[in-house]
Amino acid sequence: MVNQPSLMPDLSVEIAGILMKNPVLTGSGTFGYGEEMSQIYDLSLLGALTVKGLSLRPQSGNRPPRICETPAGMLNSIGLQNIGIEAFVRDKLPFLRRIDTRVIANIYGHSAEEYAEVANILDSANGVDGIELNISCPNVKKGGMAFGTDRAETCRVVRHVRKATRLPLIVKLSPNVTDITEFALAAEDEGADALSLINTLLGMAIDIHEKRPRLSRGVGGLSGPAIRPVALRMVYQVSQVTRLPVIGMGGVVCAEDAVAFLLAGASAVSVGTANFVDPLCPLEIVAGIEDYMKAHGFSRVQELSGALDMGES
Amino acid sequence: MSFFPIRQVKARVTGNHQVAEATFRLVLSAKEFPAAAQPGQFIMLRTSTTEDPLLRRAFSLHDRKDDHLGILYKVVGRGTDWMARRRPGDVIDLIGPLGRGFSSAPPLRKALLVAGGMGIAPFRLLVRSLQSEGVEILLFYGARTAGDLLELEEMEAASVSLLLATEDGSRGEKGRVTELFREHFRKVEPSASFKIFACGPQAMLYEVARIALGQEIACDVSLESQMACGLGTCMGCVIATGSGYQRVCREGPVFSAQSLLLDESAVKHE
Numbered sequence: 001m002v003n004q005p006s007l008m009p010d011l012s013v014e015i016a017g018i019l020m021k022n023p024v025l026t027g028s029g030t031f032g033y034g035e036e037m038s039q040i041y042d043l044s045l046l047g048a049l050t051v052k053g054l055s056l057r058p059q060s061g062n063r064p065p066r067i068c069e070t071p072a073g074m075l076n077s078i079g080l081q082n083i084g085i086e087a088f089v090r091d092k093l094p095f096l097r098r099i100d101t102r103v104i105a106n107i108y109g110h111s112a113e114e115y116a117e118v119a120n121i122l123d124s125a126n127g128v129d130g131i132e133l134n135i136s137c138p139n140v141k142k143g144g145m146a147f148g149t150d151r152a153e154t155c156r157v158v159r160h161v162r163k164a165t166r167l168p169l170i171v172k173l174s175p176n177v178t179d180i181t182e183f184a185l186a187a188e189d190e191g192a193d194a195l196s197l198i199n200t201l202l203g204m205a206i207d208i209h210e211k212r213p214r215l216s217r218g219v220g221g222l223s224g225p226a227i228r229p230v231a232l233r234m235v236y237q238v239s240q241v242t243r244l245p246v247i248g249m250g251g252v253v254c255a256e257d258a259v260a261f262l263l264a265g266a267s268a269v270s271v272g273t274a275n276f277v278d279p280l281c282p283l284e285i286v287a288g289i290e291d292y293m294k295a296h297g298f299s300r301v302q303e304l305s306g307a308l309d310m311g312e313s
Numbered sequence: 314m315s316f317f318p319i320r321q322v323k324a325r326v327t328g329n330h331q332v333a334e335a336t337f338r339l340v341l342s343a344k345e346f347p348a349a350a351q352p353g354q355f356i357m358l359r360t361s362t363t364e365d366p367l368l369r370r371a372f373s374l375h376d377r378k379d380d381h382l383g384i385l386y387k388v389v390g391r392g393t394d395w396m397a398r399r400r401p402g403d404v405i406d407l408i409g410p411l412g413r414g415f416s417s418a419p420p421l422r423k424a425l426l427v428a429g430g431m432g433i434a435p436f437r438l439l440v441r442s443l444q445s446e447g448v449e450i451l452l453f454y455g456a457r458t459a460g461d462l463l464e465l466e467e468m469e470a471a472s473v474s475l476l477l478a479t480e481d482g483s484r485g486e487k488g489r490v491t492e493l494f495r496e497h498f499r500k501v502e503p504s505a506s507f508k509i510f511a512c513g514p515q516a517m518l519y520e521v522a523r524i525a526l527g528q529e530i531a532c533d534v535s536l537e538s539q540m541a542c543g544l545g546t547c548m549g550c551v552i553a554t555g556s557g558y559q560r561v562c563r564e565g566p567v568f569s570a571q572s573l574l575l576d577e578s579a580v581k582h583e
Binding site: 029030031032036037039040041052060061064065066067068069071072073074076078081224225253273275276277278279280 | 318319320368369541542546547549552
């Protein structure tokens with residue numbers, strides 16, 4: 001298919017009512033509270049940034065070692081170490097307000113009520129454009145993935161948070177389930193405005209000389225290029241059944257990966273582990289998506305979403 | 314307009330010479346690398362051009378002259394093996410300068426440097442900086458065997474007093490450098506104008522930190538940790554301190570002995 005190259009493709013997207021200048025976000029837990037990365041590049045070039053998971057009270061996180069490299073990826077078991085919602089609003093948000101990009105706050109709780117309380121605090125804190133509900137962290141004992149791998153719990157926590165906030169609500173889904181579409185539909189039924197997927201896949205690595213797991217908690221979340229095919233498949237499956245916009249993530253390191261997620265049905269993509277390896281890559285991805293759109297005659301990003309040709313007659 | 318203190322740059326290899334068994338000194342030309350880099354800071358090197366191995370590797374800044382950076386490294390795995398195969402003209406992607414380096418504020422008169430093995434790497438820059446401030450320098454340096462003791466000529470040329478130890482006794486005292494260091498305080502009265510700077514394996518550093526606390530001498534230790542980003546975002550490299558888990562890449566890699574929790578079981582978990 002050779003189309004006329006369009007003059008200037010429109011990269012802006014609207015997700016859950018959040019207007020973004022381009023479809024490239026950064027994944028929670030890979031971007032600190034934003035200020036760390038602002039020492040390397042201008043964050044206003046991003047569509048949106050997602051901050052590290054926030055909880056009601058500060059969390060000390062898990063005992064080290066917390067990370068280990070695996071084939072084309074890494075395992076992490078950070079345990080959501082964070083400064084707590086109050087300190088975030090007081091100390092981190094003023095900096096984020098000054099940046100001309102969208103800010104998504106990833107939140108986490110030990111109970112549905114606690115999730116709702118955190119969401120409610122953000123509701124009155126000027127400077128947050130949307131909430132991402134983390135019901136899929138595999139690295140905490142209570143809460144986290146337990147909410148995202150039980151359909152009834154998913155419903156309960158989304159329902160509670162929906163009542164507590166008027167902010168756009170994005171639910172981040174766990175891939176550690178048999179059928180992710182059930183959870184996508186559950187979140188949609190309870191009033192989510194968008195979905196992001198996938199969180200990390202539960203994994204393990206063992207040091208055979210020490211006869212010990214490489215992570216202190218034994219297991220952790222796998223991320224990076226290694227999980228890309230799984231993520232792509234799940235984004236495709238979820239996009240087929242939901243009307244909600246999907247933010248696709250899992251091993252995105254370059255524009256080709258981002259375009260694949262968009263074609264699979266995502267409305268935007270999030271860069272995660274690649275921020276560690278190549279901090280400037282979100283900017284290269286924005287430029288690469290634009291090049292692809294010019295070369296293939298797309299004038300708006302949303303035209304890519306779902307433009308996948310499955311070759312069915 | 315905007316000032317970015319940390320830079321991601323493509324550096325060109327100008328030298329990569331073996332200096333000991335499996336140990337190399339890499340020299341890179343990196344014009345855009347910030348001149349303000351401090352002794353004890355580090356850089357993150359990309360040691361692959363593909364998705365595997367994925368993560369960057371952290372190295373102490375070993376040397377800095379004009380547009381050139383030096384890295385002293387030992388081949389221990391796939392990343393460093395990739396590095397050892399780079400030739401002049403090859404390009405390596407690096408990020409830096411990162412973290413907090415050594416601090417040497419007055420009234421410092423005498424610096425006691427303690428290095429274990431590859432822990433000697435950041436001391437070339439530190440020695441240069443201390444000497445420009447007229448500080449007297451003693452280096453306690455230990456390694457497994459004589460061949461693993463690096464930088465001896467450079468240190469001697471810089472009039473650093475050397476006290477050496479090897480575990481096999483092939484050079485200097487037989488035993489660990491921490492024993493040599495502890496022994497020193499049987500002969501020398503500590504003073505407020507002394508400061509200890511240590512770099513090496515964690516067990517050695519914690520031992521040095523305990524000695525420093527016992528002698529009431531200011532002490533900076535440069536820690537090593539498995540890192541994913543080096544930028545303070547992943548929270549993967551933390552170490553237990555009196556104020557909770559702190560990032561080796563951001564609050565460190567240099568920590569004061571007082572700030573560290575030398576007994577990690579004391580860390581409270583929620």
